Amino acid sequence: MGMDEVDAAGASLAPSGAMLADVYARFPEDSSEVLRVERLRKEYLTGRGRLVLFEEISFSVARGDLLAIVGESGAGKSTLLHILGALDTATSGDVYFASTLLNFSSPRQSADFRNREVGYVWQFHYLLPEFTAQENVAMPLLARGEPRKSALEKAKHWLHEVELGDRAEHRSGELSGGEQQRISLARALITQPKILLADEPTGDLDGRTADVVFSLVERLHRSHGLTSLIVTHNTALAQRCSRVLRLEKGRIYEELPAVGRA
């Protein structure tokens, strides 16, 4: 498969240091660029010296992209996803969200960005086993202070969206791995995030269950007009995405679409 190194798109950029509040004000509905990464570098200082994970990587993500991030174990895929979701910071380089530089001056500001704009699904679901499926899905809204009744109503709706409407009262610990992952997808989407970030969402599941969960991600991605970035080792699932970015030896490459892929 041929690979082309990705270039940053040439759209105009907001002035450096623009405040987070601007993100909301400046997100025009017809804007097609959701994320832009410019010359991103991440390194760790370890006991054995400097570990450069990636350097000078640049790419942009358009609204509606279903983008797979692939690469060898240890290539830095999770780290990249964490930086894009404001859970980690780069050593240098910039991340723009809707043309505005993410430049948080406090942990509270970055938490606010995450809570409003980003939905996360992890390989391990992090559901609270003693709480019902409905309560788990409602959790991000309850954490924001939304009244319990309306948070639970919305959670019921999202459980239907992931085809688990009949499991609302079940404790999450009583459900299967695939069902728990569908609940964590509903929990990620209940806040109606602008981007969905998923780190190996099917990594813990058998092949058939992985297919069910991924098909659900595809359907919700389409029906809710999401922009989704998915780290995966599963090449068959990656090939079902609209774009595939490969992290390799500290650089990022866009894989050309397979012949015949839509």
Ligand SMILES: Nc1ncnc2c1ncn2[C@@H]1O[C@H](COP(=O)(O)OP(=O)(O)OP(=O)(O)O)[C@@H](O)[C@H]1O
């Ligand atoms: N805080 C840290 N300090 C030092 N090294 C770290 C730290 N966090 C991660 N690393 C190293 O960075 C590298 C990339 O980790 P990362 O989890 O991003 O890779 P990955 O591509 O997602 O791997 P996998 O596919 O195995 O999950 C690893 O070698 C890891 O040991």
